Amino acid sequence: MTYKTILSVMESPDQAGGFLDYAVQLVRMFDAHLVGLHAETVSATPIVAPMEIPDPVSIQALQDVAEKRSAELAEIFRNRCDREGISYEWRKIATSVGFAGSAVVDSARTADLIIAPQASPDAPGDARADFESFLFESGRPVLLVPHVARAAKSFDKVLIAWNGSREAARATFDAMPFLKRANEVEIFSVNPRDTGDQTSDMSSAEIAATLSRHGINVTAVNAHADKAKAATLIENRMSDSSIDLLVMGAYTHSRLWELLFGGVTRTLLESMTAVTLMSR
Template sequence: MSYKTILAVMESPAQQGGFLDFTFEVVRSFDAHLIGLHAEAVTPTPIVAPMEIPDPISVQSMQELAEKRSAEIGEIFRTRTEREGISCDWRNIVSASGFAGPSVIDSARAVDLIIAPQLASDAPGDIRTNFENFLFESGRPVLMVPHVAKAAKPFSKVMVAWNGSREAARSTFDALPFLKKADEVEIFSVNPRESADEDSGLSGAEIAATLARHGINVVATTAHADKAKAGEIIENRLSDNSVDLLVMGAYTHSRLWELLFGGVTRTLLGSMTAATLMSR
């Protein structure tokens, strides 16, 4: 298994720095084809009047602004990929749905891996929801790149946040190409489930054994939260071990993406210190 078609989500002009550097590093490491994608939402603005019909002038202005922004982002992508000699395509979609549009999701479902930027902390709630829905409705593994990423580097140290769930298993095997290239992989379980006939560390040990058969240098460890939150334990582990890539499962609940360690998505994705691969 390898990543041969990779989709990079170009959300803003600010991504010409660390985000594209990371993306190119991943694309080159797998000799993959890169698709750049930007989606703009243009929603008709009704007049505040009894008839409440769309204002043609406002709609045209919004359309022109969206097209100008899209053209700027597309030029950044094309200039960088041409300079780097990357095999690529560019897709620009302007619609009323933005990232939630069916054509955007269809594009994402036809690739091996999606690479997306960490959203700004002050991003409006509707934009955040549409963006996250797009990422995870795609059904593909998503690699989130943190804002703090300033230079491209390989993922030498990888940590898999493991709890034995379907989502955790999916993300682990979706990440196999990265795990095989890593120097060190840790299966890290926080408060693993226990039963009468299964030791709490058995599940992590079993997935570690499976990965070892792929030639992966892997160890399994566990931690107990006590009074600390699972998210804080994972964050501390990432920092203490200088982890380059975090792998974990995700699912949706009440319109918010929550991780399977007590619903701490906002904590981890809001203060990302390492690239994070998620699947569900």
């Protein structure tokens, strides 16, 4: 398994730095083709009171702003790809619902991997929900890059957040191209549960054995903490181990961000100290 078609979500000109560094690094790492995608939201039609008729001046102004933003993003993306000499294409999709549009999701579903920026906490609630829904309705693994990233780092140390769920298993095997290239991989379970088949102490041992058969240098660690401290425990583990990549499973819809360890995951993704691969 490898990644041959990588879709890069372009939202803001601020992505010209570390985010595109990571995108280019992935293309070179896997000898892949890069698709730049920008989903432009066509704003609602302004109405002139009291007659309630469309205001052509406002409509044109909104369209001009949208076109300028799209053109700027396209130029940033194309210039970088041309300079790097990599295989690429640019796609702009304009709909009334932006990232929630079916054409955007359909485009993403044809990629091996999606690379996207960390969701901005300053974005309007509806826009953020649409963006998050797009990422996980795509059905593809998503690599989220922190806003604080200034330059790409190698993925030498990987932490897998493991709870034995279908989502965790999917994310782990979707991340296999990264795991095989990593120097160290750690399976990290917080508050693992006893089941009828195995004790909590053995919860991560079987997946660790499976990965080791792929030639991956893997270790398994279990930890215990009350729910309020779980996020801190994971963040501390990532910091102490200098983790480059976090791998997690994801739920959907109303539980979109209730991942693996419940509500603590939103805390992890808002602070986001490392690039994070998620799938469901």
